[in-house]
Amino acid sequence: MSSLIPVLEIFGPTIQGEGMVIGQKTMFVRTAGCDYRCSWCDSAFTWDGSAKDDIVMMSPEEIYEQLVEIGGKAFNHVTISGGNPALLKNIGELVQLLHENDIKVALETQGSKWQDWLTEIDDLTISPKPPSSEMDTNFSILGDLLERVKNSSVSLKVVVFDEDDLTYAKKIHKLYPDVAFYVQVGNDDTTTEDDQMLISKLLAKYEWLIDQVMNDDEMNNVRVLPQLHTLVWGNKRGV
Numbered sequence: 001m002s003s004l005i006p007v008l009e010i011f012g013p014t015i016q017g018e019g020m021v022i023g024q025k026t027m028f029v030r031t032a033g034c035d036y037r038c039s040w041c042d043s044a045f046t047w048d049g050s051a052k053d054d055i056v057m058m059s060p061e062e063i064y065e066q067l068v069e070i071g072g073k074a075f076n077h078v079t080i081s082g083g084n085p086a087l088l089k090n091i092g093e094l095v096q097l098l099h100e101n102d103i104k105v106a107l108e109t110q111g112s113k114w115q116d117w118l119t120e121i122d123d124l125t126i127s128p129k130p131p132s133s134e135m136d137t138n139f140s141i142l143g144d145l146l147e148r149v150k151n152s153s154v155s156l157k158v159v160v161f162d163e164d165d166l167t168y169a170k171k172i173h174k175l176y177p178d179v180a181f182y183v184q185v186g187n188d189d190t191t192t193e194d195d196q197m198l199i200s201k202l203l204a205k206y207e208w209l210i211d212q213v214m215n216d217d218e219m220n221n222v223r224v225l226p227q228l229h230t231l232v233w234g235n236k237r238g239v
């Protein structure tokens with residue numbers, strides 16, 4: 001019997017709305033628990049206790065069964081996010097099971113914890129947190145992690161809210177110039193249900209971020225992205 005994984009959401013198929021495989025058709029598995037408390041976290045329910053009664057302890061086999069129950073045959077890509085899935089040693093068993101079923105696996109983590117299974121991920125996104133998050137980056141852990149996954153398909157993605165975040169993003173890019181680098185628009189209104197207001201605000205921020213990067217000779221090899229799912233579905237959960 002495999003060990004159990006704390007799961008908060010399984011949904012899809014949908015598009016990957018962020019980062020290195022934006023637009024990719026994928027299922028999502030969202031784990032509970034995070035070692036960070038980002039001020040603007042759009043998935044705070046994974047760690048703030050508000051959804052603690054919704055956490056289901058599932059074996060990798062049960063997760064795979066539910067993915068198939070929801071997605072049928074209409075997927076071959078699964079994204080694991082959280083919370084921080086890298087807190088969980090047994091994600092490795094889930095990754096192995098998905099690979100055995102010819103499913104590619106993406107994973108989102110902030111780069112604060114190492115797990116040996118990180119080298120097995122097909123699309124690995126590391127998202128270190130800028131000053132606006134009020135979290136501190138442990139550069140020793142981050143550097144070690146990036147060194148150990150350097151032969152995998154890996155990217156760095158920094159969410160940017162303001163100029164200080166942009167300075168931080170540049171520092172990250174300069175430290176690890178060989179890792180594909182993305183900056184992403186930050187959503188500072190993660191509870192509103194007014195989609196039109198949210199979308200026009202986020203598009204204005206996207207234009208601001210594009211302008212900043214275009215005018216900066218230290219960011220010639222940078223990809224600038226919105227959170228595509230937010231532009232389509234606003235703050236809706238499970239999409």
Ligand SMILES: C[S@@+](CC[C@H](N)C(=O)[O-])C[C@H]1O[C@@H](n2cnc3c(N)ncnc32)[C@H](O)[C@@H]1O
Pocket residue numbers: 034040041042043081082083084085108109110126127157159184185186187188190227
């Ligand atoms: C909810 S996190 C879960 C994975 C992991 N804890 C992390 O932060 O990378 C998934 C992605 O959403 C991003 N994110 C979280 N809140 C956001 C917000 N308010 N605006 C834009 N991106 C956000 C994170 O930076 C991360 O890249």
Ligand SMILES: Nc1nc2[nH]cc(C(=O)O)c2c(=O)[nH]1
Pocket residue numbers: 014015016017018028043081082108229239
């Ligand atoms: N469509 C969609 N794309 C995403 N990319 C990263 C997400 C996340 O919350 O980790 C996410 C999400 O929740 N939905």
Ligand code: SF4
Pocket residue numbers: 034035036037038041042043044046082083084110
């Ligand atoms: S690291 Fe990710 S899940 Fe954790 S608080 Fe920050 S954005 Fe949220």
Ligand SMILES: [Mg+2]
Pocket residue numbers: 042043
């Ligand atoms: Mg999200």
